[in-house]
Amino acid sequence: ALGLRAAGFALFLGLLAVAPAASSHEANLTRFGPETYELVQGKPTTYSATFRAIDGPAKLVLQDEGIDNAWIKINGRDVVEPQDFSGNGEVIVDLNLTRENTIEVTVPGIPDGELGVRVTQVTEADLGLLRQGYFGLNTTDIERQRALYDTMGFIGEIYPAGPETSTTFAQSLGFPDDYLIYVSLHSLEDPPTQPFVDTVQFRGNSYREEPPYAKLNHIGMTYGTYSTTDLEGDYAYFQSEGVGFLSAPTTAPNGERFVFMKDQDGTFVKLIETAEGEGPTPGPDLVRLANTNMNVTDLQRSREFYRLLGFTESAPGSQAGSGDFAAAHGFDGPIEFEGEDISLGEGTDGATIQLRQWKSPYDNAPSYPPPVNHLGIDRINFYVEDLTATIETMNELGFEQLGPIGGGPGFGIVFFFDPDGIKVQLSGPRTD
Structure with missing residues (x-):
């Protein structure tokens, strides 16, 4: 989102060489x-x-x-x-x-x-989506967050990834005028490759004090998931480095081995075990961003919205359980959620969106309101072929736009709301 100011167009040109062509998609949208x-x-x-x-x-x-x-x-x-x-x-x-x-x-x-x-x-x-660029995380202290990424094995970094002020970008995020920020992009690979973590520290009058979601069942984006070849080893290593966890690693009803950790602000990160990649090593063994979580109020409504964007591939994600499974999510009693893991399909970065509709315990509090400066994960970015054409189509379809286009001639960003008010950022070349 924010980190594309300096390097965005070059990154976009690079991904065009490998991204599949966009195509038209049909969805049964919930209009009311x-x-x-x-x-x-x-x-x-x-x-x-x-x-x-x-x-x-x-x-x-x-x-x-x-x-x-x-x-x-x-x-x-x-x-x-x-x-x-x-x-x-x-x-x-x-x-x-x-x-x-x-x-x-x-x-x-x-x-x-x-x-x-x-x-x-x-x-x-045809909205022209090519792939996920990053999810955006807002922090109280970017230097402390950069140190955490270093502990986690993020060897690729662009910092600073943009200027500290920009009126046009600030207004696209929902600010009335300007903001003051630090911004960095982080990757598990060097040179950095998408999907990134776009990390921003809002400062001065643009800082927002409310903490991230306290529970994993809150509507909105509560965590990103990284796969690791050594879950037990990474759990022990991160603990030795002062990272806090909700529980020890455990096994989900579907057989997945996982654990939830928190960063210094309280934002959740999920680790899952995978056989993909090399390891174990004495240090961290994270492989890639496996998925980005979205808790939604109605699975059907959200599933069809993202299908129209191009998320045509899906796998079931519903689970229920108690005991260690519930405790690993931070709850004392039984938990249950319906879900689907959706992706853009072959030729993209492999990351998915993890849609979850919590049944128990249920929390109907809404997702973070604008502007896009709430602590925690407050945006998800997708690259598009032609931003001007995508905006025109989104407006014709009746979707709500947060603010004006940010950026300058040739390249820009814009935000739309998904059915639950989650902020979806679109980035790409402009033809207007």
């Missing part, structure tokens, strides 16, 4: 919801909202749990009336949407029952 409306004793209650879409067909999907009548209007037109309900089951209604839409849901005032409402729309687009 999912929302659940519970019956409240008394008179009927009406709820209203607005949402964006594209001109064209869509579907209203209702989950009817004990409701035998309700009224729904889309753009002022009655689309669902009491006779459409059976009292239990799914109801699907064909719609036609515009770019800006309204929905009104009226449920009766009797006890018991609830109504789930979702509006979906099949959409196809």
